[in-house]
Amino acid sequence: MTDVAREVGVTAKTVSRVLNDDGPVAIETRERVMAAVRKLGYQPNLMARNMRVGARDAAIGLVIPEMGNPFFGTVAGGIESAVRARGLTLIVGSSSETAELEQSLIATFLARRVSALIVVPSAGSDHRYLRTERIAGLPIVFLDRPAVGLTADSVVSGNRAGAQAGIEHLIGYGHRRIGFIGDLPATLYTRRERFQGYRDALEGAGLPFDRALVETGHDQEAARAATLRLLALDRPPTALFAANNLASMGAVVALARAGRRDVALVGFDDLPLAEVLDPPLTVVAQDPAAIGEVAAELVLSRLDGDRSRARRSLVPTRLIVRGSGELPALS
Amino acid sequence: MTDVAREVGVTAKTVSRVLNDDGPVAIETRERVMAAVRKLGYQPNLMARNMRVGARDAAIGLVIPEMGNPFFGTVAGGIESAVRARGLTLIVGSSSETAELEQSLIATFLARRVSALIVVPSAGSDHRYLRTERIAGLPIVFLDRPAVGLTADSVVSGNRAGAQAGIEHLIGYGHRRIGFIGDLPATLYTRRERFQGYRDALEGAGLPFDRALVETGHDQEAARAATLRLLALDRPPTALFAANNLASMGAVVALARAGRRDVALVGFDDLPLAEVLDPPLTVVAQDPAAIGEVAAELVLSRLDGDRSRARRSLVPTRLIVRGSGELPALS
DNA sequence: TTGACATATGTCAACGATGACATTGAATCA
DNA sequence: TGATTCAATGTCATCGTTGACATATGTCAA
Incomplete structure (x- = not known):
């Protein structure tokens, strides 16, 4: 700013006035200052400004x-x-x-x-x-x-209500054993809330809670493995609830590779190509924007x-x- | 910083020395300064520091x-x-x-x-x-x-080489009419390069270039519409090349909805669930990380x-x- | 003609931090 | 013992900018 001032032959303060439209400045001076600003490629220093004010x-x-x-x-x-x-x-x-x-x-x-x-x-x-x-x-x-x-x-x-609605939807189609694939760690707020929704729905329908149906996968790979573990149970679930987008992807991949089109799946959080999956993925969609x-x-x-x-x-x-x-x- | 200095009974400079490990400071002074820093919850002002230095x-x-x-x-x-x-x-x-x-x-x-x-x-x-x-x-x-x-x-x-490889792959499976779905505007660098790769491959295989096979879609919806236009041509393409991830998604959706499993598709840029699509999506993958x-x-x-x-x-x-x-x- | 007032600009200090240099006191050495 | 050195701290100025206030010049009404 000093450079600009020197170029024009005024003080820094005047330059400051021009740039901030602060106080009266002669039209001619204003123009000369602006010209010098352009000529020198000057850009005000935001750090200094913030500090001062x-x-x-x-x-x-x-x-x-x-x-x-x-x-x-x-x-x-x-x-x-x-x-x-x-x-x-x-x-x-x-x-x-x-x-x-x-x-x-x-x-x-x-x-x-x-x-x-x-x-x-x-x-x-x-x-x-x-x-x-x-x-x-x-x-x-x-x-x-x-x-x-x-x-x-x-x-x-609305994690809890959303998860509950998703599970109730599955229950409405006759499912009584529904697997839950959640985030790691289990103490994570969203995981806890969605899990609560899961239990709310079970309880509301008078269904028993089975700890064996609860699995954890913190990324797509882990979720895929978790899905396989659930399917390998003696009394496997007939439906799955994937509690986040990565879990959904893992579950989708696991089911697709295993050719299991008979297992129902609801995911929490929408996925870009959900509609063209086979079968198209039903989700509890959040609205990130x-x-x-x-x-x-x-x-x-x-x-x-x-x-x-x-x-x-x-x-x-x-x-x-x-x-x-x-x-x-x-x- | 002045507050901390006053609290301890030293100058700001001494506090500065403690915080920056700059110059000798008595151990006892250092500790008292650190104590005051914690007590007052002081945090150095990065803006001021940057300006000064x-x-x-x-x-x-x-x-x-x-x-x-x-x-x-x-x-x-x-x-x-x-x-x-x-x-x-x-x-x-x-x-x-x-x-x-x-x-x-x-x-x-x-x-x-x-x-x-x-x-x-x-x-x-x-x-x-x-x-x-x-x-x-x-x-x-x-x-x-x-x-x-x-x-x-x-x-x-490697846009041009990548696109060329993708098109050559399609040509290798017998395709002679290959649709191109690119970005908008057509002047965009990546669009131009990938388009060049497309033409390189055609030329290399001695195939004619048909302007009618080039479509544009700047988002998923537009790409879907573009795909439908291509399929509705009198002499439709037997294969499609989608020049970016949104174009791929649009093309996938269009083909899936139309039930067209006979049209080959290669996408530029990988998609999360590409492997579980039906058919699984072949792509020219970039490495964004x-x-x-x-x-x-x-x-x-x-x-x-x-x-x-x-x-x-x-x-x-x-x-x-x-x-x-x-x-x-x-x- | 003389204030009174507005316009255009300048001067100075300050924001919070640190670099350069000065000062103090104690320890060390020839 | 006086000179030398070093540790510990202080003083002052400064980075780029803008608030508060001062100054200078011109305009206009009384």
Whole structure:
């Protein structure tokens, strides 16, 4: 900026005035400044500006478990567009689903003085240490899973009700033994909630709960193996419920390879080509873009000074019937 | 920091020394400072630090067209992990495939004084305006598509060779009329390259080129419609080549709904459930994680002072044979 | 003609941190 | 013992920018 000022023969302050439309500047001076700016390719230093005005960085920090996962990718996309409409920038880090990385990312973001945080908590993380920031008024929104040890806004899917609806759907087609393939670790919020929905549905229908029907697979491969284990049981399930998108994919692959078109399947979270699978996959669909947008709007309203109590937003799920969930129980 | 200093009864400089392990500090002082830091929940202000040391922001800016697209999501993931291993933060923006948004994002990143830029160029963008930064030594790497009007590093897939291999594969199964479903706009680098590969293969086999067999679909819906148009031709193709992942999905859906198991299909870019489709989808697979990592390494070596000539890295593709590409030409 | 007021610009300090250099006191050495 | 060295801390200026306030020039009504 000093360079520009020298080029024009004015003070930095005048250049600043031109660039920020702040205070009166002679038209001719303005033009000469703009010309010098272009000539020198000058770009204001946002860091210095933010520091001076004492403002926080015009950025919001986002922590997600995995960028490659389309669910979180879509969520991030929803957040980004909403947030950029307000001139804010998105800073992203992925925690690889570990509490340590999550905390270190958050520390980095705080050191950068981001204006707000949006966090998908990892299993086992504890957010008590964020109390100071909460009290200082920093907007913090938890996504997909609520905070632990901290009262804060959160936006989550209707996991329990959604899973329950999915299981009830299967029960409606005569299934009495329904396998559950869930996330690892079993303490993960979404896993627990969906599992509760599973049990709610069983109980509602007066069906017994059989621990042997509960399997775990934290990625597609593990879910595939878990599916095979379920099918190999003495009294195998006639239907499966896959509690997340990777589990669904693993189950689909396992059933397809085994040629088992007789086993019903409902997945939690939609998949891109679900409709052309054989049989087409019935799912309890989440709305990742909506989750992202709701979270972004919550953050923006907090930035606008909304100091009301912490909210938990439930984004409803939707059962999409395509075929795999409507296979009747034969045995 | 001043607060911490006052709490302990020393100067800010001493606190700075403790936190940066810079210069001698009495053990007792160090401990009291650390205690005060914890007590006050102090976190150093990275913006101020960067400004003072005149360093650029320890962040790299990434511009991708769409966060929800798993291809770019995976690329971003590869970059992020490589980059964070070096203590750098990733700032992401999506351009929605428009040159204007791309340029405004880059401007934001430059104003933040990022240490490097990684950009997936949008169709129609021109990067001449980045010359100043290039000359100033800012590492800029273009991803998936090369820069326009600027000599700079780039990392791209082996589009032309990959497409050629895919088409040759189809020709090998007797196909002589092969439909091409490409991106919009047709000027997009990846579209052009893959189209060239298509023509190379035809020419190599002495097959005629028929403009009527070239269709365009910029998303899944459009690709589905494009597929239907191709199938409705007087002399329809016996095989299809879908030039990107969304085009593949559209083609798969169209063929499945029409019950056309006789039309061969090869897609460019792999899909998650390709193997369980009916028939399983043969693809020319890209390696998005590798693309991201190669780009990140290139950036890091530039940050380490590598001033050699601009490089273009080609990440090879791989033909994955699954079934849909091996359907013989019947007509 | 003289304030009063608006316009155009400048001066200075400060945001939070650290580099360069100065100061203090104690230990070490010729 | 006085000079030398080093550890421990302080002082001051500065990074690029902008708020608060000051100054200079011109305009206009009384």
